[in-house]
Amino acid sequence: MSLDTTLQDKAFKSVGTRPTRPDGVDKVTGRARYGADFNMPGQLVARVLRSPHAHARIKSIDTSKAEALKGVKAVITSADLPDLSNGDEGLFATLDNCMARDTAKYDGHAVAAVAAIDEKTATAAMKLIEVDYEILPHVVDVDAAMAPDAPLLYDTVFTSGIEPAPTTPSNVANRAELGHGDVEAGFAAADVTVERSYKTEQTHQGYIEPHACVASCNPDGTAELWVCTQGHFVYRQKCAELLGLEVSKLRVTSSEIGGGFGGKTHVWAEPVALALSRKANRPVKLVMSREEVFRASGPTSATSIDVKIGATRDGRITAASATLRYTNGPYADMWAELGAMTAFACYDLEHVKTVGYEVLVNRPKVAAYRAPSAPMAAFAVESAVDELAAKIGMDAVEFRIKNAASEGTRSSYGPVYGPIGIGPTLQAAKDHPHMNAPLGPNQGRGMACGFWFNFGGQTCSDLNINADGTVTLAVGTVDVGGSRASLSLVAAEELGIDYQDVKAVIADTATLGYNDMTDGSRGTFSSSMATISAARNAIQIMRERAATMWDIPVEDVYWEDGHAHAAGQNHGNRAPLSVKEIAAEAGNTGGPIAGHSELVADGAGVSFATHICDIEVDPETGSSRVVRYTVIQDAGKAVHPSYVEGQYQGGATQGIGWALNEEYIYGADGRLQNPGFLDYRIPVCSDLPMIDTQILEIPNPNHPYGVRGVGETSIVPPLAAVANAVSNAVGVRMSHIPISPPRILAALADAQDG
Amino acid sequence: MSSIAVSTTINGDDVEYLCQPDETLLDVLRNRLGLTGAKEGCGTGDCGACSVVVDGRLVCSCLVLGAEAEGRSIETIEGMADGSELHPLQRQFIEHAALQCGICTPGFLVAAKALLEQNPNPTETEIRFWLAGNLCRCTGYDKIVRAVQAAAAEMRGEPA
Numbered sequence: 001m002s003l004d005t006t007l008q009d010k011a012f013k014s015v016g017t018r019p020t021r022p023d024g025v026d027k028v029t030g031r032a033r034y035g036a037d038f039n040m041p042g043q044l045v046a047r048v049l050r051s052p053h054a055h056a057r058i059k060s061i062d063t064s065k066a067e068a069l070k071g072v073k074a075v076i077t078s079a080d081l082p083d084l085s086n087g088d089e090g091l092f093a094t095l096d097n098c099m100a101r102d103t104a105k106y107d108g109h110a111v112a113a114v115a116a117i118d119e120k121t122a123t124a125a126m127k128l129i130e131v132d133y134e135i136l137p138h139v140v141d142v143d144a145a146m147a148p149d150a151p152l153l154y155d156t157v158f159t160s161g162i163e164p165a166p167t168t169p170s171n172v173a174n175r176a177e178l179g180h181g182d183v184e185a186g187f188a189a190a191d192v193t194v195e196r197s198y199k200t201e202q203t204h205q206g207y208i209e210p211h212a213c214v215a216s217c218n219p220d221g222t223a224e225l226w227v228c229t230q231g232h233f234v235y236r237q238k239c240a241e242l243l244g245l246e247v248s249k250l251r252v253t254s255s256e257i258g259g260g261f262g263g264k265t266h267v268w269a270e271p272v273a274l275a276l277s278r279k280a281n282r283p284v285k286l287v288m289s290r291e292e293v294f295r296a297s298g299p300t301s302a303t304s305i306d307v308k309i310g311a312t313r314d315g316r317i318t319a320a321s322a323t324l325r326y327t328n329g330p331y332a333d334m335w336a337e338l339g340a341m342t343a344f345a346c347y348d349l350e351h352v353k354t355v356g357y358e359v360l361v362n363r364p365k366v367a368a369y370r371a372p373s374a375p376m377a378a379f380a381v382e383s384a385v386d387e388l389a390a391k392i393g394m395d396a397v398e399f400r401i402k403n404a405a406s407e408g409t410r411s412s413y414g415p416v417y418g419p420i421g422i423g424p425t426l427q428a429a430k431d432h433p434h435m436n437a438p439l440g441p442n443q444g445r446g447m448a449c450g451f452w453f454n455f456g457g458q459t460c461s462d463l464n465i466n467a468d469g470t471v472t473l474a475v476g477t478v479d480v481g482g483s484r485a486s487l488s489l490v491a492a493e494e495l496g497i498d499y500q501d502v503k504a505v506i507a508d509t510a511t512l513g514y515n516d517m518t519d520g521s522r523g524t525f526s527s528s529m530a531t532i533s534a535a536r537n538a539i540q541i542m543r544e545r546a547a548t549m550w551d552i553p554v555e556d557v558y559w560e561d562g563h564a565h566a567a568g569q570n571h572g573n574r575a576p577l578s579v580k581e582i583a584a585e586a587g588n589t590g591g592p593i594a595g596h597s598e599l600v601a602d603g604a605g606v607s608f609a610t611h612i613c614d615i616e617v618d619p620e621t622g623s624s625r626v627v628r629y630t631v632i633q634d635a636g637k638a639v640h641p642s643y644v645e646g647q648y649q650g651g652a653t654q655g656i657g658w659a660l661n662e663e664y665i666y667g668a669d670g671r672l673q674n675p676g677f678l679d680y681r682i683p684v685c686s687d688l689p690m691i692d693t694q695i696l697e698i699p700n701p702n703h704p705y706g707v708r709g710v711g712e713t714s715i716v717p718p719l720a721a722v723a724n725a726v727s728n729a730v731g732v733r734m735s736h737i738p739i740s741p742p743r744i745l746a747a748l749a750d751a752q753d754g
Numbered sequence: 755m756s757s758i759a760v761s762t763t764i765n766g767d768d769v770e771y772l773c774q775p776d777e778t779l780l781d782v783l784r785n786r787l788g789l790t791g792a793k794e795g796c797g798t799g800d801c802g803a804c805s806v807v808v809d810g811r812l813v814c815s816c817l818v819l820g821a822e823a824e825g826r827s828i829e830t831i832e833g834m835a836d837g838s839e840l841h842p843l844q845r846q847f848i849e850h851a852a853l854q855c856g857i858c859t860p861g862f863l864v865a866a867k868a869l870l871e872q873n874p875n876p877t878e879t880e881i882r883f884w885l886a887g888n889l890c891r892c893t894g895y896d897k898i899v900r901a902v903q904a905a906a907a908e909m910r911g912e913p914a
Binding site: 034037258649652682685 | 879
């Protein structure tokens, strides 16, 4: 039965409450099992040898001494992961990133791996592998990589998306252009324009749990993988393709996941662990060190962005344009294009144009990081919007309200919006007490908006009615931050039973149909749709069973408040049957009762947020501190408000870290100089105040309960909100993220000199 | 290198193990004793996910050698609940949704318990600075601080 996704006018009983989570006790007692907490009999320990060079040809690899070391059971190079990509460029990029073929393309690129009886032996063996490198010129900076004389990563890349096609190779893989109208005409109509260039540095998702897996390949061609991942079905697919396994023979179980934020949507170590296990014929455990996590996994793009916005004196934007250059690492993707799509999504613009350039550099392959590419674009655009508002003498919030997109607006990336939350979040910001609170000395206030698309995608759930009438809900979207609680609430709501009678679990790849990853803020959005669908299918069966028990036509049985009711004058005096009563009779009425659901969750509602930030800057040292922060975001419908607030607070904090401190620092040799939490400084508890949240609920018309994804948008506004706050505090426009103390001091010195 | 025999106390139980001279207490707990509640987030003492208490002192177990546990008393997350009765901190972390992914939670709980044993009535600032050695990437710390405040109040016997 296909799901009717029409928004229901419904008074909720379970959805919107805040019960404790089903995995809570396991996680506060240390019993929850994460990626590195699983072991198998006879398991070996793996280590990966990584390139110390930013760019180097691999002339030869001699593994003979390592193989000869006692206790070493397998050594692999790219020869053990042959190219099965069959022309699929994305798959080849994944393969080459897992294990370098002829060229090491960044500091930390895997070149060989070892499996041995223990870590000490594996480490010793790794040091016995002899790699003969020919060091090549490298480039890590986005603008330097676009220069005509830049060292090339490939002589086979000719920028696509340009007519006529270029005849010389470059590091720019693709140019994408979006927008509508005539921006030149729009700028000509402007009374005031702002034009400025911005840079942001590369950051890492910074999940506290390093990548970890246990792989076990059997001689009969079957294999198992235990792994921390945001998408075990996707990992199964990728690993099967890379290793030439049949999908059905590879069973992947997702462990509890210790943070992902997009960084655990891509395979790195897993194909390597499987290849080692296949060669050694033993289970292999591979856990990345923190240094490896920084050098070889993640990160987001470093960017260079130019923005131009024009407006009339009365505050209407006439045209907006942006050129966005995003590092991709060594493999082409669409990170700049995503930035170009999101840059002006908050605004109603007649004339808008964005151009994105995908730039190849000798840095790790870029991975998704929470609303990937949007925070940097929002930083540039929201900084320019603030500057423009000041230039025409308008309040920053009023200016945005006047230009905000609304239902019916054609977005800058194409689609026409349905009901959206940008206007309401701005109005809520304007009305928020934070906006009018007094500021202290050396303090500044900034605000900014953000947008994210949100995704839906393929989803599958099973809802089993157990013999005692309790419910087991099996879902295939990994729980990254409390979705088992949210989905249990949804099942309870739809069935009309108590939350405590539902237990949600994450099923492995052998026991449930395919599910896309938990990414694009889709976990609770899409799996709640599948849960509602599965619950409705189970209700249909329970109605049939009740009809059998009563010996009346099923058409005369309706479902309400967790009970089957007999309708019609002939059956009206029958006592309703509860789920428990129907379940108890299941063996006599047709067997086990379950509802299944397989669907593509279309209609993910777009998401908007407005943030307000107060910063205090010490002009002597350049150090800055967030003293107050408020997040206002549309959730559509907050299923479990505590975990919605948690997403808002967590995303804002990641954005604050990005804005003020976090950055990859490369030496002249192209080596990463700060691959650790001491030197790559994420926000700590004493850096922050409480993060206030305000949940708005503008229902998504494409979801039965109005749910929108909430996970990502909260990281989009902070870079700009912080930058605007610092700029207002020090009186100098800050255009380079992170706004670290040295950059603030330099900006203050420049302003004095100027 | 030959192993070292160690006799120690873990969560009140006498425990004996052999370990290598260069093996960390964290590796001993996780790999030899099956106590995987302490997590390795960095291995360099920067993230606090491996926090344990040794003779009453809060430490990162990745910076302590297994051999150093000889004759000492070690408390880990596995010993925090009293049977089926959760410690107030554990209960308040669940009640306040103070965890999302939960990987940092054992370290935060061990650290917060050590704080409240020294200072039953900490200010928000004192809580924030005490917990500054424990990294959380999910929550923004807001709900963690509130959970610690609530547990502290409960342990002082104040009405909720």
